Amino acid sequence: MSNTPANTSTFIEQAEALIMNNLGNDQFGVSELADAMNMSRSNLLRKIKKQTQLSASQFIRQVRLKEAMELLKEDSSTVSEISYQVGFGSTSYFIKCFREQYGYPPGEVGKGAIEVETEKVKRNYLKIYRWPIIAGTSIVLLIVAFLIFNKTVAVQKLEVEKSIAVLPFKNESADSTNLYFVNGLMESALNNLQKIEDLRVISRTSVEKYRKTNKGIPEIAEELHVNYLVEGSGQRVGNQVLLNVQLINASTDTPIWVEQYSREVEDIFGLQNDVAKKIADAIAAVVTPAELEQIEKKPTENLVAYDYFLQALNPFYSRTTQGLEKAIPLFEKAVQQDEQFALAYANLAISYYYLDIFQKQKRYTDLINNYADKALLYDSKNDVSLISKALYYMHTEEYRLALPHLEKALEYNPNSADVIQLLSRLYSIYIPNTAKYLTNALKGAQLDVATNDSLGQSFIYLDLSNALAQSGFTEEAMKYVNKSLDYDPNNLYAPHLKAFIQYVVDENLERLKTTLKKEFEKDSTRLDILQDIGKLYYIEEDYQGAFTYYQKFVEARKKFNWDIYPHEDIKIGLVYQKMGFEEEANEFLKWYSEYLASDKSIYKGASMAVKYAYEGKVDKGMEQLKLFALQDNYQYWILLFLEKDPLIKLMKSHPAYEGTIQKINDRFWENHAKLKKTLEDNELI
Numbered sequence: 001m002s003n004t005p006a007n008t009s010t011f012i013e014q015a016e017a018l019i020m021n022n023l024g025n026d027q028f029g030v031s032e033l034a035d036a037m038n039m040s041r042s043n044l045l046r047k048i049k050k051q052t053q054l055s056a057s058q059f060i061r062q063v064r065l066k067e068a069m070e071l072l073k074e075d076s077s078t079v080s081e082i083s084y085q086v087g088f089g090s091t092s093y094f095i096k097c098f099r100e101q102y103g104y105p106p107g108e109v110g111k112g113a114i115e116v117e118t119e120k121v122k123r124n125y126l127k128i129y130r131w132p133i134i135a136g137t138s139i140v141l142l143i144v145a146f147l148i149f150n151k152t153v154a155v156q157k158l159e160v161e162k163s164i165a166v167l168p169f170k171n172e173s174a175d176s177t178n179l180y181f182v183n184g185l186m187e188s189a190l191n192n193l194q195k196i197e198d199l200r201v202i203s204r205t206s207v208e209k210y211r212k213t214n215k216g217i218p219e220i221a222e223e224l225h226v227n228y229l230v231e232g233s234g235q236r237v238g239n240q241v242l243l244n245v246q247l248i249n250a251s252t253d254t255p256i257w258v259e260q261y262s263r264e265v266e267d268i269f270g271l272q273n274d275v276a277k278k279i280a281d282a283i284a285a286v287v288t289p290a291e292l293e294q295i296e297k298k299p300t301e302n303l304v305a306y307d308y309f310l311q312a313l314n315p316f317y318s319r320t321t322q323g324l325e326k327a328i329p330l331f332e333k334a335v336q337q338d339e340q341f342a343l344a345y346a347n348l349a350i351s352y353y354y355l356d357i358f359q360k361q362k363r364y365t366d367l368i369n370n371y372a373d374k375a376l377l378y379d380s381k382n383d384v385s386l387i388s389k390a391l392y393y394m395h396t397e398e399y400r401l402a403l404p405h406l407e408k409a410l411e412y413n414p415n416s417a418d419v420i421q422l423l424s425r426l427y428s429i430y431i432p433n434t435a436k437y438l439t440n441a442l443k444g445a446q447l448d449v450a451t452n453d454s455l456g457q458s459f460i461y462l463d464l465s466n467a468l469a470q471s472g473f474t475e476e477a478m479k480y481v482n483k484s485l486d487y488d489p490n491n492l493y494a495p496h497l498k499a500f501i502q503y504v505v506d507e508n509l510e511r512l513k514t515t516l517k518k519e520f521e522k523d524s525t526r527l528d529i530l531q532d533i534g535k536l537y538y539i540e541e542d543y544q545g546a547f548t549y550y551q552k553f554v555e556a557r558k559k560f561n562w563d564i565y566p567h568e569d570i571k572i573g574l575v576y577q578k579m580g581f582e583e584e585a586n587e588f589l590k591w592y593s594e595y596l597a598s599d600k601s602i603y604k605g606a607s608m609a610v611k612y613a614y615e616g617k618v619d620k621g622m623e624q625l626k627l628f629a630l631q632d633n634y635q636y637w638i639l640l641f642l643e644k645d646p647l648i649k650l651m652k653s654h655p656a657y658e659g660t661i662q663k664i665n666d667r668f669w670e671n672h673a674k675l676k677k678t679l680e681d682n683e684l685i
Contacts, residue, residue, distance in 0.1 A: 192276030221250030342379030
């Protein structure tokens, strides 16, 4: 009898049935299966991984190959015909996958070739070699031992993670102005490898710091946590491109693939594609037909347009106002040369987004939208086109509309650190979901292993610590906030977070207040700290102390006309009421009600509950708190101060209070346990 739980079996059987129903559709992939099963792509990936130890794409491929085997045994169709019947868009790719799965090519199935050949060898052996069986047995045992040993070695090799970093290529041109062209060769190699899901590819920002390094291969690989490194050097001489590339096994510091290219500039895209495919092949990475299609896709047919595009990349990646203003005219020249250059349109949209990002009065909304739409029009399967449209929706604060574009972008580029960082930001702030925030923060930390400077690394660890803390991983959160401070002791935000993590450990409210006051003294513009200090006095029901800090916060918010922390207005209103400022208290309640009208977050039930409690409508408040108790993946900070909140305490006399509070606590820790298991299964923690 199988030990597999019934729900596991049901899920796998349902997934297999859906794949079989779409067997001939080579476009039916991971996203389509997720949609058919009414679940998110990330949930599908995790569940399949947990129950089969396969990635979702491997699982789909296995179902197709299993059916192919049955058809080959029973059918008179050709290998090519069957490959298309089971949803492989490429016969050669089908043969490659089939051989990897079964150990022999599909053409050998159903023809008795394997059995006949075995019998023939057996007869010849007995006829020709008549020495004692014992000697033969000894030889066989030696051969078996040899094969077992080699199989073990092969398995060990296969278990080595296919993690890779593409180091900055060296410019060997006498003309230093050709650097942008050589950088473009490195950029294309990186981008093409990032499209392969079977690889883990380190981000461009992480490798840039090694452009002028004296460090050796083993040291760089250890810092980046990769098993393979790509080195290259190139030059452009007239119409000729010369490129030297090598793939290095970091553990042995030896090249496992080396190639020297000499191509005409007109063949630049063919050269770039060849590099990616040969690197993938050298480390036995599985490249699906869809990924191959993305790799072989030319960004433009116009080489003049492409040259302008390459010139724009370095200032574009600086993300500074000066750099973006230099990049924009070059991208514009690129689209003037090729009006269907999707990637150039996408980068124009992204450039204007970052020019506008910190502006109170947005100036470029229409430009961002128009360029993003053109990018999608000319290439809707390009991850950068999808990012540009997602940024437009973030620009207009339509965050839920940004999500599907980012998820689709991740499908086309599973190694995109940019997409993962944006998803992390969305799930942290705008569409709160602690599990998805932490998952993406951990993935981002794996891809953005080492930025150019200590400040950047410090903020990566700060974000990871925040994500861990929100999900209740206190020990890990403390570890990474300390790493953040190790990289940059002057990081102003890390001590703020660390103070709250420390409070989780010792529950010393006085210590927390003292620490926050010291941090506020360092920078009196930190309104985030100011309102937190006011909140701590509010929690203690020291309304005079709370009023002192909340009043400063309210005045500063009004002075700068900042619409920040609207969810705190109910607490501020109660403090003003307690201090006898009824009119002002009513204003805060009005603003809070306006905030609630547009709140679509998982916290709305809790937010509505405290409003009803403030108004003396305890029964209605408890109904809303019960609704909140049904939510998943809320922040640990909610639990930390829930029962201490004076507005929540107003409902304490209600018969359902204790049970509801307990349910909120229990649900958090149940989700915490599930998340921990998922992260461990996916080797993220």
